Amino acid sequence: MLDIQGLSVAYGPVKALQDVSFEVPTGTITAVLGANGAGKTTLLRTVSGLMRPQAGRVTLDGTDITRMAPEKMSRLGMAHVPEGRGVITELTVEENLRLGELGRARNGDPVAIERMWEMFPKLGDRRAALAGSLSGGERQMLVIGRSLMATPKVLLLDEPSLGLAPRIVAQIFDLVRTLVDEQGLSVLLVEQNARSALSIADLGVVLNLGRVVTTQEAGALAADEDLRHAYLGF
Amino acid sequence: MRKALDTVRGNVLLKHSLIALLAAALVLLVMESVSPFRQGQLAMMAYYAIAAGGLTVLTGLSGQLSLGHGAFMAIGAYTTALLLQEREGALPMIVIILIAALVATVVGAIVGVAAARLHGPYIAGATLALAVAVPGIALHFSSVFGGEQGLNVKVPEVPRLADDALYFLTGTETSTSEWVAYSAWFLLIIVYFLLANLSASRIGRRWRAVRDDEVAASLAGIDLGRDRVVAFVVSAACAGVAGALLALASRLAAPGSFSLVLSLTLLSAVVLGGLGSLLGALLGSGLLALLPNLATSIGSSMGLSDVKAAELSPLVIGLTTMLVILLAPAGVVGSVRQLLAGRGPRATTAAAGTPGAGADTPTVAEPRG
Amino acid sequence: MQQLITTLLNGLTMGMVYAAFALALVLIWRSTRIVNFAQAPMAMVTTYIAMVLIEGGLNYWLAFILALLSGFVLGAFVERVIVRPVEGKSDINAVILTLGLFIVLHALAALVFGSDYKSFPAPFGVRGITVGGHSLAITPFGIFTIVAVIVVMLLLLLLFQKTDVGLQMRASAFNPEVARLLGVKVSSMLTLGWALAALVGSLSGLLIAGGNLVHPGYMDSVVVFGFVAAVLGGLDSPLGAVVGGLIMGIALSLVSGYLGSGLVSLAALLILVAVLLVKPGGLFSHASERKV
Numbered sequence: 001m002l003d004i005q006g007l008s009v010a011y012g013p014v015k016a017l018q019d020v021s022f023e024v025p026t027g028t029i030t031a032v033l034g035a036n037g038a039g040k041t042t043l044l045r046t047v048s049g050l051m052r053p054q055a056g057r058v059t060l061d062g063t064d065i066t067r068m069a070p071e072k073m074s075r076l077g078m079a080h081v082p083e084g085r086g087v088i089t090e091l092t093v094e095e096n097l098r099l100g101e102l103g104r105a106r107n108g109d110p111v112a113i114e115r116m117w118e119m120f121p122k123l124g125d126r127r128a129a130l131a132g133s134l135s136g137g138e139r140q141m142l143v144i145g146r147s148l149m150a151t152p153k154v155l156l157l158d159e160p161s162l163g164l165a166p167r168i169v170a171q172i173f174d175l176v177r178t179l180v181d182e183q184g185l186s187v188l189l190v191e192q193n194a195r196s197a198l199s200i201a202d203l204g205v206v207l208n209l210g211r212v213v214t215t216q217e218a219g220a221l222a223a224d225e226d227l228r229h230a231y232l233g234f
Numbered sequence: 235m236r237k238a239l240d241t242v243r244g245n246v247l248l249k250h251s252l253i254a255l256l257a258a259a260l261v262l263l264v265m266e267s268v269s270p271f272r273q274g275q276l277a278m279m280a281y282y283a284i285a286a287g288g289l290t291v292l293t294g295l296s297g298q299l300s301l302g303h304g305a306f307m308a309i310g311a312y313t314t315a316l317l318l319q320e321r322e323g324a325l326p327m328i329v330i331i332l333i334a335a336l337v338a339t340v341v342g343a344i345v346g347v348a349a350a351r352l353h354g355p356y357i358a359g360a361t362l363a364l365a366v367a368v369p370g371i372a373l374h375f376s377s378v379f380g381g382e383q384g385l386n387v388k389v390p391e392v393p394r395l396a397d398d399a400l401y402f403l404t405g406t407e408t409s410t411s412e413w414v415a416y417s418a419w420f421l422l423i424i425v426y427f428l429l430a431n432l433s434a435s436r437i438g439r440r441w442r443a444v445r446d447d448e449v450a451a452s453l454a455g456i457d458l459g460r461d462r463v464v465a466f467v468v469s470a471a472c473a474g475v476a477g478a479l480l481a482l483a484s485r486l487a488a489p490g491s492f493s494l495v496l497s498l499t500l501l502s503a504v505v506l507g508g509l510g511s512l513l514g515a516l517l518g519s520g521l522l523a524l525l526p527n528l529a530t531s532i533g534s535s536m537g538l539s540d541v542k543a544a545e546l547s548p549l550v551i552g553l554t555t556m557l558v559i560l561l562a563p564a565g566v567v568g569s570v571r572q573l574l575a576g577r578g579p580r581a582t583t584a585a586a587g588t589p590g591a592g593a594d595t596p597t598v599a600e601p602r603g
Numbered sequence: 604m605q606q607l608i609t610t611l612l613n614g615l616t617m618g619m620v621y622a623a624f625a626l627a628l629v630l631i632w633r634s635t636r637i638v639n640f641a642q643a644p645m646a647m648v649t650t651y652i653a654m655v656l657i658e659g660g661l662n663y664w665l666a667f668i669l670a671l672l673s674g675f676v677l678g679a680f681v682e683r684v685i686v687r688p689v690e691g692k693s694d695i696n697a698v699i700l701t702l703g704l705f706i707v708l709h710a711l712a713a714l715v716f717g718s719d720y721k722s723f724p725a726p727f728g729v730r731g732i733t734v735g736g737h738s739l740a741i742t743p744f745g746i747f748t749i750v751a752v753i754v755v756m757l758l759l760l761l762l763f764q765k766t767d768v769g770l771q772m773r774a775s776a777f778n779p780e781v782a783r784l785l786g787v788k789v790s791s792m793l794t795l796g797w798a799l800a801a802l803v804g805s806l807s808g809l810l811i812a813g814g815n816l817v818h819p820g821y822m823d824s825v826v827v828f829g830f831v832a833a834v835l836g837g838l839d840s841p842l843g844a845v846v847g848g849l850i851m852g853i854a855l856s857l858v859s860g861y862l863g864s865g866l867v868s869l870a871a872l873l874i875l876v877a878v879l880l881v882k883p884g885g886l887f888s889h890a891s892e893r894k895v
């Protein structure tokens with residue numbers, strides 16, 4: 001579904017990614033793991049067009065999207081939930097969702113906003129409230145719901161567990177797994193919380209100082225004690 | 235010889251003194267060889283340069299933008315005019331100029347205390363309001379300030395001592411307007427000498443530190459507020475001196491001389507030369523003083539009426555300012571320096587020193603849509 | 604009493620005009636973090652366009668609307684061609700750029716239209732309405748001014764709150780990066796924002812001009828009053844800008860009526876400084892910690 005080949009990105013002299021290659025197969029979760037500063041956020045920002053790579057190629061379903069502007073990607077079925085502040089806090093919950101719908105993929109069927117209220121009853125209760133008044137977990141639900149409104153084929157998630165209680169993290173990861181299993185979504189999940197991420201992922205990519213250390217099946221990766229100790233911290 | 239040169243290089247004060255002496259000699263040479271009309275233009279260049287020099291310290295070094303320095307010039311000019319209503323028993327010119335500077339300094343301190351707590355567009359707006367308010371005051375108290383017509387200035391005679399000294403040096407008599415032009419240039423040299431030393435001093439370094447990285451500077455224990463006020467006061471004093479000279483040179487202090495456009499063109503002079511460079515301010519002021527005449531004569535030769543041809547000069551100044559900001563934000567002097575240093579003119583942005591705005595942040599650099 | 608009522612009604616009318624101008628500043632500030640000081644000469648230029656059209660024999664209302672449209676186009680042009688390169692960079696450079704534009708538009712207007720005072724027609728009387736022998740302080744043109752500003756504001760409110768484009772414009776202003784990820788063409792939204800702002804600014808220019816004298820600098824003080832009004836409202840809030848405009852209109856009208864018109868700008872300066880020092884986030888902010 002999403003194919004990343006030889007991607008290199010730099011901030012001026014700082015090389016953030018070097019020759020990164022891997023694939024996100026259709027209907028799977030690929031987890032990219034690594035410590036602070038490994039280049040995970042940079043990777044997602046480059047894939048979704050917010051940054052330009054020095055070298056390399058990104059293709060979505062066979063279409064070259066390497067230097068495409070980010071605003072064009074949602075129509076092709078790419079949704080990116082950025083790190084931290086993904087909700088637009090000054091808009092209401094419902095307005096955030098409507099924005100998602102405005103960027104709906106070209107061949108996606110409209111998703112009724114009512115479906116979201118069913119999926120996330122808490123959001124339904126607060127549909128007219130400003131998104132800035134939601135709790136961290138609710139915000140994460142909102143951004144995921146918002147990307148679903150755009151009927152994506154590929155979902156990029158940047159540290160959805162950041163700052164959330166373990167119970168909420170489990171809920172969100174369950175939701176992501178269900179979406180993949182039931183709707184055939186492909187997910188590129190970036191996480192520091194490697195243990196939880198590997199528990200739902202199909203594939204794991206370990207990133208260290210901007211380079212891919214290894215790409216393996218999630219189960220195998222979780223079982224490799226040396227790798228875990230060296231790069232994943234558990 | 236080489237040793238002497240090294241000493242001069244090492245000692246900033248000595249270096250600045252030598253440049254000042256050379257400049258004074260140059261002023262004598264130039265002033266004596268040009269027509270009275272050109273002398274008037276030179277006087278104009280000098281007072282613009284004094285005001286622009288102060289503004290350079292404020293905007294270029296301490297990073298505060300003022301759109302209101304025309305107001306401080308107006309204060310200096312009206313103070314001078316009020317003190318020079320009679321030629322009999324008038325104070326010496328230099329004392330009057332100092333008083334004008336002092337009044338501008340006091341007002342500058344008040345405004346500066348308020349401005350020190352403001353940022354970017356807020357300082358800009360507040361000083362813009364000041365630029366509009368001060369001429370209004372002159373209009374309101376028209377019995378004191380002469381209303382729309384303004385106040386005439388009775389320029390004092392050339393002091394005997396100065397007359398004799400100039401006669402000794404040049405062999406010619408000195409008229410009062412020539413004397414005003416001389417005074418303007420000598421004051422310009424003194425002001426720039428002081429500003430250059432100030433900029434090289436500890437407070438100058440602190441100003442730059444604050445401008446470049448406010449957070450780091452305040453963490454390093456720099457009292458941001460006080461330094462900002464000092465910069466404001468210094469620049470207001472310069473504008474006061476400039477205003478006094480304007481009144482002396484044009485023999486008039488009237489609200490029309492201090493329009494918003496004056497304040498804005500002063501800022502342009504600073505931008506054109508390069509924010510933060512005194513040499514740049516001087517060059518920019520030269521442009522301000524010389525361009526109107528040139529543009530008007532070009533305009534007239536193209537068949538425009540005089541009134542319309544006079545508008546060509548602000549048009550050119552405004553356009554050049556915009557182009558400089560868009561193409562060479564380091565200004566003329568800054569760009570030349572960067573070229574000499576082999577870095578190309580795009581390496582840094584002039585004003586706020588935000589290197590991130592260029593090539594290093596791909597998100598900002600890329601075109602949208 | 605009579606004078607007080609006249610002064611207040613006059614203040615209300617001017618307040619609506621300042622409100623429109625402040626709104627124009629806020630719209631631009633919200634989306635691009637630039638205070639467009641060139642808004643004043645931009646409005647002045649469109650007023651001259653209306654005047655030329657009317658003098659050329661065009662119907663007043665047609666000229667009025669064409670002038671508003673030319674303001675819209677001018678705003679879009681300025682954003683696309685002039686301001687775009689400095690968006691998101693050093694704010695000093697952006698301010699200086701708008702000031703350069705200020706000088707240029709002034710000079711251009713003086714070159715093309717002349718720098719002398721010209722009288723601008725009004726479609727209605729500018730004398731007080733008489734009812735049963737009593738002359739009221741409000742003029743027909745004053746009423747038109749108030750209605751026009753209210754109508755434009757309601758239209759803007761509808762646009763922002765009820766349409767997809769409005770939602771996308773707000774998203775672009777609040778969080779451009781997320782908006783782009785959601786498929787919003789942020790750059791077009793910014794252009795549209797500048798264009799609409801320039802249209803509203805032009806409206807205030809035309810309303811001030813109606814029945815008055817026009818010259819290249821006639822909007823210069825309005826940019827100050829509009830800016831102060833916008834700061835009163837917090838610079839980020841369209842509603843605040845409207846309230847701030849009304850406050851400024853009435854306050855300045857009182858100053859002008861009772862103290863003298865020369866002190867109006869000084870009063871604006873004092874109000875501005877007082878607000879910035881006491882409540883830097885604007886009159887309606889809860890906290891005053893925002894950095895200004």
Ligand SMILES: Nc1ncnc2c1ncn2[C@@H]1O[C@H](COP(=O)(O)OP(=O)(O)OP(=O)(O)O)[C@@H](O)[C@H]1O
Pocket residue numbers: 011014015016034035036037038039040041042043192595
């Ligand atoms: N705007 C920037 N300018 C310069 N360097 C940056 C910038 N953003 C990130 N970097 C550098 O690029 C490298 C990768 O950063 P990135 O944010 O992609 O890491 P990350 O894996 O997402 O880290 P985290 O887990 O903390 O979110 C780091 O060395 C970082 O310091």
Ligand SMILES: [Mg+2]
Pocket residue numbers: 040041042083
């Ligand atoms: Mg990250």
